Amino acid sequence: MRTASISRKTAETDIAVEINLDGTGTYKNETGVGFFDHMLDQLARHALIDITTRCSGDLHIDDHHTVEDVGIALGQALAQALGDKRGIRRYGECSLPMDDAQVRCALDLSGRPFLVWNVTLPTQKIGTFDTELVREFFQAFATHGGITLHLDQVHGINSHHIAEAAFKAVARALRVAVETDPRKADAIPSTKGTL
Numbered sequence: 001m002r003t004a005s006i007s008r009k010t011a012e013t014d015i016a017v018e019i020n021l022d023g024t025g026t027y028k029n030e031t032g033v034g035f036f037d038h039m040l041d042q043l044a045r046h047a048l049i050d051i052t053t054r055c056s057g058d059l060h061i062d063d064h065h066t067v068e069d070v071g072i073a074l075g076q077a078l079a080q081a082l083g084d085k086r087g088i089r090r091y092g093e094c095s096l097p098m099d100d101a102q103v104r105c106a107l108d109l110s111g112r113p114f115l116v117w118n119v120t121l122p123t124q125k126i127g128t129f130d131t132e133l134v135r136e137f138f139q140a141f142a143t144h145g146g147i148t149l150h151l152d153q154v155h156g157i158n159s160h161h162i163a164e165a166a167f168k169a170v171a172r173a174l175r176v177a178v179e180t181d182p183r184k185a186d187a188i189p190s191t192k193g194t195l
Contacts, residue, residue: 001020001022002020002021002022002081002082002083002178003018003019003020003021003081004017004018004019004076004077004078004080004081005017005018005077006018006073006074006076006077006080008069008072008073008076010065010069012057012058012065012069013055013056013057013058013065013066013069013070014055014056014057015053015054015055015056015057015069015070015073016052016053016054016055017051017052017053017054017070017073017074017076017077018050018051018052018077019049019050019051019052019074019077019078019081020049020050020081021049021078021081021082021178023044023048023049023050024048024050025044025045025046025047025048025049025050026044026050027040027041027044027045027050027051027052028051028052028053029041029044029051029052029053030053030054030055031053031054031055031057031066031067031070032055032056032057032059032066033059033063033066033067033129034127034129035126035127035128035129036063036066036067036070036129036133036137038164039134039137039163039164039167040053040070040074042164042167042168042171043167043168043170043171043174044171045171046167046168046171046172046175047170047171047172047174047175047178048175049171049174049175049178051074053070053073053074055069055070057069062130063129063130063133064130064133064136067133067136067137068133068136068137068139068140069140070137070140071136071137071138071139071140071141071144072140072141072143072144073144074141074144074145075140075141075142075143075144075145075146075147076144076145078141078145078147079144079145079146082109082178084188084194084195085109085111085188085189085195086185086186086187086188087180087181087184087185087186087187087189088109088177088178088179088180088181088189089176089177089178089179089180089181089189090108090109090110090177090189090190090195091106091107091108091109091176091177092105092106092107092172092173092174092175092176092177092178093105093106093107093173093176094168094169094170094172094173094176095154095169096165096168096169096172097165098161098164098165098168099158099161100155100156100157100158100161101153101155101156101157101158101161101162101164101165102153102154102155102156102165103119103151103152103153103154103156103162103165103166103168103169104150104151104152104153104154104169105149105150105151105152105166105169105170105172105173106150106173107147107148107149107150107170107173107174107177108147108148108177109145109146109147109177109178109195110146110147110148110195111146111195112146112148113142113143113144113145113146113147113148113149114142114148114149115135115138115139115142115143115149115150115151116149116150116151116152117135117138117139117151118151118152118153119134119135119151119152119153119162119166120153120156120162121134121159121162121163122156122157122158122159122162123159126159126160126163131159131163134163134166138151138166138170149170151166151169151170153166
């Protein structure tokens with residue numbers, strides 16, 4: 001089973017994350033940040049990765065530490081569940097439309113974290129959620145998951161749609177990348193022999 005559990009506790013957040021890469025997309029995400037929970041639910045559902053996240057954070061300050069630290073823990077869980085990455089497809093991509101928005105994602109589970117972020121959210125808030133935190137989440141997730149992650153906005157005028165398209169595009173690309181390649185299920189997908 002390609003599963004992982006991560007616990008992370010700081011003075012700012014107390015987080016427990018569980019994932020199953022071979023799941024069905026079930027989820028139970030409780031961070032205290034409603035819009036963020038909705039995005040994590042989308043990530044699980046469309047990646048077909050089971051995700052459970054529990055976070056108690058310093059929301060009396062703002063949502064920043066909660067969102068960033070969940071990104072850290074989820075990235076760590078992904079890296080742990082992938083192990084040596086034997087047999088995975090490694091790469092994934094998706095161009096995802098959502099009403100007015102279209103976001104492209106290309107990713108590589110390379111172990112070399114890098115985020116390219118060409119996404120513009122036109123409002124500062126989605127409800128009470130700071131839109132700048134969408135990038136903060138993906139930066140933390142890519143860094144701690146060892147992901148080369150490119151996100152490019154093609155269209156979009158509604159911040160909710162753009163953010164959700166980004167999460168869904170990452171989810172669909174991740175779904176492909178973590179799948180077992182039936183032609184090379186016993187091999188590391190690199191000429192170096194390691195990732």
